[in-house]
Amino acid sequence: MTLLAMIITIVSIGLIAAGLILNEWTSGNKTLLARKSARRHQRWRIILKKYENSDGTVPSGLLRLFLNPESLAAFADVSFESVEYLSSAFCILYKNERALCSLFGGASDDLKSFFAYTLSTFQITDKEHNSYFAKTMLTYLSKDSVYLRQNALLAIYSFGNESLVIDAFHMIKKNSFYHNERLLADGLLTFTGDKVLLARCLMNVFDSFDKHVKIAIINFMRYEGIHDHDEKFMAIASDTEEDIDLRCASIRLFAKKPGLKTSRKLICIVEESFDSDVWEPASVAASAIGDYDDHDDNKEAIECLLKAIHSKWWYVRINSSKSLSKLRISQGQLKILKETGDAYAMEELSYAMDELQAALDNI
Numbered sequence: 001m002t003l004l005a006m007i008i009t010i011v012s013i014g015l016i017a018a019g020l021i022l023n024e025w026t027s028g029n030k031t032l033l034a035r036k037s038a039r040r041h042q043r044w045r046i047i048l049k050k051y052e053n054s055d056g057t058v059p060s061g062l063l064r065l066f067l068n069p070e071s072l073a074a075f076a077d078v079s080f081e082s083v084e085y086l087s088s089a090f091c092i093l094y095k096n097e098r099a100l101c102s103l104f105g106g107a108s109d110d111l112k113s114f115f116a117y118t119l120s121t122f123q124i125t126d127k128e129h130n131s132y133f134a135k136t137m138l139t140y141l142s143k144d145s146v147y148l149r150q151n152a153l154l155a156i157y158s159f160g161n162e163s164l165v166i167d168a169f170h171m172i173k174k175n176s177f178y179h180n181e182r183l184l185a186d187g188l189l190t191f192t193g194d195k196v197l198l199a200r201c202l203m204n205v206f207d208s209f210d211k212h213v214k215i216a217i218i219n220f221m222r223y224e225g226i227h228d229h230d231e232k233f234m235a236i237a238s239d240t241e242e243d244i245d246l247r248c249a250s251i252r253l254f255a256k257k258p259g260l261k262t263s264r265k266l267i268c269i270v271e272e273s274f275d276s277d278v279w280e281p282a283s284v285a286a287s288a289i290g291d292y293d294d295h296d297d298n299k300e301a302i303e304c305l306l307k308a309i310h311s312k313w314w315y316v317r318i319n320s321s322k323s324l325s326k327l328r329i330s331q332g333q334l335k336i337l338k339e340t341g342d343a344y345a346m347e348e349l350s351y352a353m354d355e356l357q358a359a360l361d362n363i
Contacts, residue, residue: 290323
């Protein structure tokens with residue numbers, strides 16, 4: 001065996017040995033962590049059992065357990081193991097609301113974030129027992145950490161108070177923070193109160209919010225199927241001077257909401273902008289029209305889409321072809337399209353029709 005081969009062999013054996021040692025150490029470490037977690041959970045079972053029939057008054061030393069993230073997680077886990085544990089946990093949270101908020105005052109943003117998230121899981125909707133929690137969550141919205149702000153919002157949604165949600169959105173605006181509209185919309189969906197009432201309250205102050213919050217409100221209503229304010233949103237969708245993202249969000253609200261009047265509005269949007277530099281509203285409207293196939297006459301919509309399918313913008317063309325396939329375009333109209341000589345448009349429509357048929361066959 002050459003010297004080089006010997007060196008390679010020795011190094012290989014060393015790496016294998018190191019890997020085995022690391023694997024054994026990791027396995028042992030996982031076992032140790034599991035044991036510690038089990039002890040924390042058992043400790044909270046004993047504590048919650050002890051204070052099961054009390055008013056929630058506990059020693060300050062016990063409250064300090066909440067400052068340990070692993071212990072806080074164990075508290076939440078154990079609380080939902082039984083009705084008795086949950087009742088005891090609520091008593092502790094209710095009785096020590098102010099003390100807990102004060103306790104976390106000097107904690108790191110990460111720990112505050114976890115505290116806010118934990119509160120959101122308990123959905124404390126009683127105003128008598130969440131006023132200090134609510135005030136604390138609002139102060140968290142002035143922090144730089146997006147994780148802290150997001151979890152504070154989740155806690156606020158869980159309280160089920162419409163006015164508090166509006167205050168929270170105004171707080172974000174006041175501090176000029178950007179908060180992703182998808183996070184805001186998804187958060188609004190977790191609201192524990194009356195969502196229709198929440199929508200009404202948000203619409204009362206709709207114009208005071210920035211674009212991102214407005215889009216979140218529109219998307220929230222779309223996901224929830226709330227159409228009490230369609231007139232305003234159709235005005236936004238049709239306004240060529242309005243922000244493009246707001247227009248598109250408003251147009252999406254009308255997808256899957258059949259109606260000849262709305263369909264004609266969408267057709268107008270497509271016709272006025274399918275070949276313009278501001279093509280996005282036409283693309284979204286072309287897609288939405290495809291869901292309006294349950295009224296008697298699709299002729300106007302089909303004629304509109306047969307023009308839009310020749311757009312210079314790819315997204316307008318592809319969405320027009322998909323909608324045409326849903327609206328059951330006739331053989332005569334297919335022939336007319338073929339005679340235009342736009343091979344790309346014909347190819348896109350054929351592909352969309354095949355794709356739709358394949359989806360229907362799999363149902």
